[in-house]
Amino acid sequence: MLRPVVVGLDGSRESLAAADWAAREALRRGLPLRLVHAWAGGTSPDESELPELEAPRYWARRILRGAMDRLNESYPQVYLSADQISRPAADALIAAGDESELLVLGSRAFSGFGGFMAGSIALATVAHAARPVVLVRADQTLEDEHVPDAEGHASARTPYRGVVIGVDPASPCEELLAFAFESASLRSAPLTVVYAWRLPYVPKALEAKARRDVRRAAERTLGAVLGPWREKYPTVEVRELVEEGRPAQQLLEAAQDAGLLIVGRKVRPARIGMHTGPIAHAVMHHVRCPVAIVPHE
Structure with missing residues (x-):
């Protein structure tokens, strides 16, 4: 079974640039592309039905749907799948990366500002992943390659x-x-x-x-x-x-x-x-x- 290229998404410019780069890399390698969005809400059966979790759950689905639509239009040859994972972000990314050919993340240059792909989450993912991790900045484009x-x-x-x-x-x-x-x-x-x-x-x-x-x-x-x-x-x-x-x-x-x-x-x-x-x-x-x-x- 082919290992996919996996990209972590949070809807930021950095993660969208990473998704584009990951799609091109999947094309180069002839591999499927898996989109992953992780959040810690609804991690237990008792929590999963709480009404206050519906809004973040909706936005998580919207992030994945928007990225899927965008990538399908730009890279129709790539086989895409998407997963919303109810786990802390670093844990979810490390686990998804372990099953991948490589894991792609958006990079904010670890400037110290908070965010899904910045600071401790990205560093923890890089430090603990068993497969290669590629960091892509927000301003990266096809022409930059x-x-x-x-x-x-x-x-x-x-x-x-x-x-x-x-x-x-x-x-x-x-x-x-x-x-x-x-x-x-x-x-x-x-x-x-x-x-x-x-x-x-x-x-x-x-x-x-x-x-x-x-x-x-x-x-x-x-x-x-x-x-x-x-x-x-x-x-x-x-x-x-x-x-x-x-x-x-x-x-x-x-x-x-x-x-x-x-x-x-x-x-x-x-x-x-x-x-x-x-x-x-x-x-x-x-x-x-x-x-x-x-x-x-």
Whole structure:
């Protein structure tokens, strides 16, 4: 059975932009799209008939119906389904995400303002989801996925923007690379693989030689990790970016003109706290393109 692309909805501009992006991704992957709206009302039989819950229940149905109508008109080739889930939002999204190929959420850049997809709910979902989560901002459009035309104007007819991924070859990154190469292949887009390294302490007189040696070792290590993936995806153009510096800063610079940025999140043994890691945390706040956070061991 095909896993769907799942998108969380709350009726905001951010979640509607996420739904559009999710529909396009479902088309690229040949997968169904599932719309999910969650709210904590009516979670028990005694509560389900309370009259004060009818208004929020009505608005929840309206959000789903409106999104269904909009997506059916814009993306008639996508098979759509919709579910209203009576559970706390983060719990519902995590559960729906676990059954998906990927989960798509609207992002308000986690500015601290409240909202269904902002703050603790989005962070908890990203931190605990077992499948990749993609965060999409409200201003993302179809044209933003493509490079500008010859006159510099936004266009949906030009090639896709590149995909960027940050890796650390010293840690397991198979899930990350699989997602990145597949994403680049589906878009016929180039893939930039970023590996940021730091120079260990050495006496100042030896710094220049040590820097050359560490860079060469980093390039060899990354090349060895990417070798099997280049063979599996021979049509994907791969650029290896091995630079000294902080990983988050290198990713922010590499992703300035990207169509998708992919970073990893190490899976924790228990679903406690909201740890996403410093790199994922930084790019979620500052990168303008959609960001995919891929859990890995």
